[in-house]
Amino acid sequence: xxxxxxxxxxxxxxxxxxxxxxxxxxxxxxxxxxxxxxxxxxxxxxxxxxxxxxxxxxxxxxxxxxxxxxxxxxxxxxxxxxxxxxxxxxxxxxxxxxxxxxxxxxxxxxxxxxxxxxxxxxxxxxxxxxxxxxxxxxxxxxxxxxxxxxxxxxxxxxxxxxxxxxxxxxxxxxxx
Numbered sequence: 001x002x003x004x005x006x007x008x009x010x011x012x013x014x015x016x017x018x019x020x021x022x023x024x025x026x027x028x029x030x031x032x033x034x035x036x037x038x039x040x041x042x043x044x045x046x047x048x049x050x051x052x053x054x055x056x057x058x059x060x061x062x063x064x065x066x067x068x069x070x071x072x073x074x075x076x077x078x079x080x081x082x083x084x085x086x087x088x089x090x091x092x093x094x095x096x097x098x099x100x101x102x103x104x105x106x107x108x109x110x111x112x113x114x115x116x117x118x119x120x121x122x123x124x125x126x127x128x129x130x131x132x133x134x135x136x137x138x139x140x141x142x143x144x145x146x147x148x149x150x151x152x153x154x155x156x157x158x159x160x161x162x163x164x165x166x167x168x169x170x171x172x173x174x175x176x
Contacts (some may be wrong), residue, residue, distance in 0.1 A: 003016060003018070003112075003117060004016040004017045004018035004030070004031055004109060004110055004112075005017045005018070005031075005095075005107045005108060005109045005110065007105055007106075007107045009099075009103055009105050010036075010103065011035065011036060011037055011041055011099055011101065011103050012033055012034065012035055012036065012041065012066065012097075012099050012103070012105060013033070013034040013036055014031055014032075014033055014034075014097065014105055014107060015031060015032045015033075015034065015071075016030070016031045016032055017029070017030070017031030017095060017107055017109045018030055018031065018109050018110045018111070018112045018118075019048065019082060019084065019087060019093060019095070019109060019110070019111045019112065020112050020113075020114050020118045020121045020123055021084040021087050021088075021089060021111055021112070021113060021114065021123065022084075022114045022123040023113070023114070025083065025084055025085040025125075026081065026082075026083075026084055026123050026124060026125045026126070027081065027082040027083070027084030027087060027111070027123060028079060028080065028081055028082070028121060028122070028123045028124070029046060029058060029074060029080040029081075029082060029095065030074050030075060030118070030121060031073075031074055031109075032071050032072065032073045032074065033064070033066055033071070033072045033074070033097075034066075034069075034070070034071045034072075035066035035067060035068055035069065035070065035072075036069065037068060037069075038068045038069070039068060040065065040066065040067055040068055041066040041099055041100045041101065042063045042064060042065050042066055042099070042100045043060070043063065043064040043066065043080075043097055043098065043099055044060075044063050044098050044099070044100060045057070045058070045060065045097075045098035046058035046060065046080055046082075046095065046096065046097050046098065047095075047096045047098075048082050048087075048093045048094065048095055048096075049093060049094040049096075050086070050087065050091065050092070050093040050094065052086050053086045053087065053093065056082060056083050058080050058081060058082045058126070059080070059081045059082075059126035060078055060079075060080050061078035061079045061080075061081075062078035063078070064077045064078055064080070066099070075121065079122070079124060081123075081124055081125065081126035082126065083126055084111075087111045088111060089111055089112055089113035090110075090111065091110075091111045092108050092109065092110055092111065093108070093109060093111060094106060094107070094108055094109075095107050095108075095109045
């Protein structure tokens, strides 16, 4: 289901990204990430921003492991929930994905209603925290993000479809 925005960086390709909203104030990030390097990476955080919405942090149910050269469909990965009270289908928001090694992937992505090609997307309310630590900062069984040595991947190629928007906004490196 790759209708959405595409972006390429030095480490990761992002395909078909969108925010699916349920009309009840909840949203979910969908798309496929491809680690283009030979070493494993992970998506450790995400945030959204629009003209009407200040920067909001997405809640990751767990870090999203990006094995080398293997696509990871976010519909088959830990859920990435976003507060979507002020988001409306048909609009666009800035989505920033935080990848290990300090790479940030910024893209302008469409906001889509939970119908049509997105009717089967499970949109859930973001959970606040687990044991006082935001979920986006934890890995498996509550370990700090990035400390998991187990990398799991599945072949998810063949899900690419038409592209509605194809924009690479920017690639940034965080100060270390």
